[in-house]
Amino acid sequence: MGEVGEFTVNKVETTVNGVSYSIETGYFANQANGAVIVRQGETAVLVTAVMSEEAQADIDFFPLTVEYREKTYAYGKIPGGFVKREGKPSVREILVSRLIDRPIRPMFPKGFFNDVVITAMTLSADDRYDPDVLAIVGASAALHLSEAPFEGPIAGVRVARVNGEFIVNPTYQQRNESDIDIVVAGSKDAIVMVEGGSEEVSEETILDAIMFAHEEIKKLIELQHELREKAGGKEKITVEIDEIEIKLQEELENLTKEKIKEALNILDKKERRKRLSEIFEEVVSQIELPEGKEKKVEIIYKDIVSSVMREKVLKEKVRIDGRKPDEIRPIWIKTGLFPRIHGSAIFTRGQTQAFVATTLGAPGEEQIEESIEEDEVKKRFMLHYNFPPFSVGEARPPRAPSRREIGHGNLAERAIEPLIPDEEEFPYVIRVVSEILESNGSTSMATVCGASLSLFDAGVPMKKHVAGIAMGLLKEGEEYVILTDILGDEDHLGDMDFKVAGTRDGVTSIQMDIKIKGLTKEILQEALQQAKKARLYILDLMYKAMPQPRPELSPHAPKIITMRVLPEKIPIIIGPSGKNIKKIIEETGVKVDLQPDGLVRIYAVDGESGEKARQMIEELIMDIELGEVYMGRVTRVEDYGAFVELLPGKLSLLHVSQISSERIRSAKDKIKVGDILTVKVIDIDEQGRAKVSLKEVKKGEQPKNKFLFE
Structure with a gap:
């Protein structure tokens, strides 16, 4: 102190x-x-x-x-x-x-x-x-x-x-x-x-x-x-019990409990909720509500429904959709739905459905974020999760992403990220978007499964599939039941939402939230093992639907060509005031990423433009070789010959005797500055200076650097 x-x-x-x-x-x-x-x-x-x-x-x-x-x-x-x-x-x-x-x-x-x-x-x-x-x-x-x-x-x-x-x-x-x-x-x-x-x-x-x-x-x-x-902490306030509400709850429970039990046997979520609403309306119309409790009675009724549902599962070991505690809802998978999307999949589990799309982008399209650790962080892999209101039948317009959507996206992203190939192997920026089309529990884990399938469909060289499952818990005293693949109602009315994602070989992401005061080691251990069993079952279905990534990328995906050049060649590719790189970009429409260590990446919308850019870069950095044919621009002319630039900064001498088989008195009679010539290298001296010939070029010989002059 x-x-x-x-x-x-x-x-x-x-x-x-x-x-x-x-x-x-x-x-x-x-x-x-x-x-x-x-x-x-x-x-x-x-x-x-x-x-x-x-x-x-x-x-x-x-x-x-x-x-x-x-x-x-x-x-x-x-x-x-x-x-x-x-x-x-x-x-x-x-x-x-x-x-x-x-x-x-x-x-x-x-x-x-x-x-x-x-x-x-x-x-x-x-x-x-x-x-x-x-x-x-x-x-x-x-x-x-x-x-x-x-x-x-x-x-x-x-x-x-x-x-x-x-x-x-x-x-x-x-x-x-x-x-x-x-x-x-x-x-x-x-x-x-x-x-x-x-x-x-x-x-x-x-x-x-x-x-x-x-x-x-x-x-x-x-x-x-x-x-x-x-x-000296302050004295805690006490939460007072409303005796009127307790009596109201007892009355409602006596009138509704048996009807609620019957309604909970309805398997369809919308039909079940409709019947539960009807029961509430019927009973409320029959009783005299205490003054000021008109709104509170709805809350009390929800608590009764929760209590009946919990009692049913704990005693009968049968869930509200008829499943056993460890049973998974039917799963339906479809991939490659739309040709213009680089990769896509629908993953449906019961009344939960996620449509997941993968988009491949070029270096430079990463998400840039400020961070406590570093001035700037670049995210090469992103997973975004959207939960539109129609997925639960609500008639309201979509809004900006909620905290829940951001959290669910992060959970799924964390599950997939360990399996994303590194940049050297697959130099693409990857964005995955999950659109929840139907929701009745565990949409984040459906997103994990759909994302893995979508990435496989896009041809991303992932070594393994990743699947996820959401577990629930109902606990009264020492008695408890662990639930596999929970419904939305089980999440809302239960005591735990425990999500586990991973491969056949282990866990990649985990999230647990509870509504009671805590869980013991024994319950955690049992939940983890039950989740593993479910995850392996789902993975088997995913591998059956798509056993390995597609061998080729979508024709609509961008093309990335990776090259390694000597670091001292990078300034040549750029050229004076960026002349050379601007020419490549203007003529091919590509993006070029140049790294000081000599790594060159070409980003193109199609293979043809990417290949043309690659050839232009190779021609810029190539060395002049004896016996090869090149195009060149005349930079200076004297009587005895002309100076021809074959590659940026590399001049060669075209002697007057090598211009034609006929005798020529002066090179100026045949050649002027700015002419583009096709010549053959006939000699390279000890200092690397080339001598070229016009007359030695044979019919049909193609210059190695023609892209520089097209």
Whole structure:
């Protein structure tokens, strides 16, 4: 404990990954209900929690808002672009906001409807430690200090594995060397969230990483308890029980329970929901609603439907669409749907359907992003996910991508990325877009499957297919049922949404969200193994539909020709003031990417223009060879002969005696400056100077550099 001016500083410290880790409060943001700064190394995040005084009326969800922002001053930069201030949240900021939201949301009591706003700001960012997991701990610590009825604390850490050893909160360098990169959040007794990716790692290793993380999580939870003791945390508010609503629920349950059971036997989602709505309308018209409960009765009815559905599955082990707990819905696959698209696929699982398209682009078309780690990051592989309202039968227009769409796209992108060939093997920029055409659960995992098929259809040389499956959970006391391939209703009414994606050889992406206070190791282990079994089944169907990538790219895909030249040849290709490269681009319509190390990439809309550009470049950098025929431009004429430029900067002498078989007194009589001649090299002296002849060129001989003069 220390003092800053009139304020008392409360600070607790430990070490994580061998460096100082601290949480402090007391001298900043004191009008918030709770505020902390969390530090690791020289990275620091301010997190505040503010709760509204009044609860929202007539809602059935907890109104939690999380906003995470990375200030560019934190890493010593001024924002790029014309507007020199931070604007709307970046994709990364949205993803981190979701990462903070998901583990703290289930830690509030049922019936709590006050607005809670978490604001996290990166105040300092070093080049070693990512602030995202610090913000998770900061959100928990700020709530733990506040009056909000937060049933934590929880904590979050990142786990990497380098040379077989797990590392908690690794540096950026360690993450680059790791085959696992997952964020795990948990309470003292259980896991509440998992998010991350790996390079085809086994389920057993993933579970070991999660359990390793949990031991570190417990230390950070104790640190938060210590801070609350030092700072004197505020007294928590209590959530009052509405006795009128309890009686209303009992009455509704007596009138509707048996009818709901019958409705849950309807397999079609729209028909089932229609019947459930009819039951509600029938019953509400028969009872006298207490004053002010007209809206609340709908929420109470939804809770009853949830309870009946859960009871049915737990007792009968039969789901609302008639499946067994581990049964997967029928799968239908089709690829190569539209000829103009570079690659396409439809993946349908039950009433969930994703149309996925792959587009191949040229170098230079990468997504450019600012980053805490680097000034600029170029993304060569992108996966975008869209969820139009018609996919769930809603009559409303599409809007800008939501946080959910961005999160689902990132999850699918992370699943596919480890299998994308490197740039040397396949020098294309790759964009995959998933359009959800129908939704009834697990659209992100349908996107993973559809994306893999679409990439195969596009001819991207992926070594393996990637598939994904969403698992659910219903748990009452010690009794539980794990569900494979969950429906939308099972996701909404269940206790867990656990998504696992990977190949036949291991996991590439994992995401788990829960609505209860946490999961044990045993349940996690069982869910992972059940997910593996389902994933292998789906992969078999995918390989049957498309066993390997197409051997050739679509005729409508851009053509990329890769060349290696000597680095000293690059200035020749460019030419004085860019003369040569401009000529190539203007005449062929291609794009040319030149690297200082001699790598040349030609991007063309068709093979013919790409081949012409390649030949023009080869002619520019070729060496003059004895006995070969070349075209050349006359640059100077004297009586004794003419100087002919065969290649850029390479002059040759055409002696007057080599112009014609007839005797000529002066070269000026036959040749003038600017003439284009076809000549043969008859001699190259020790200094590399060429002598050429007009009269030695035989009929039908083609010049090696003709493209330069066409």
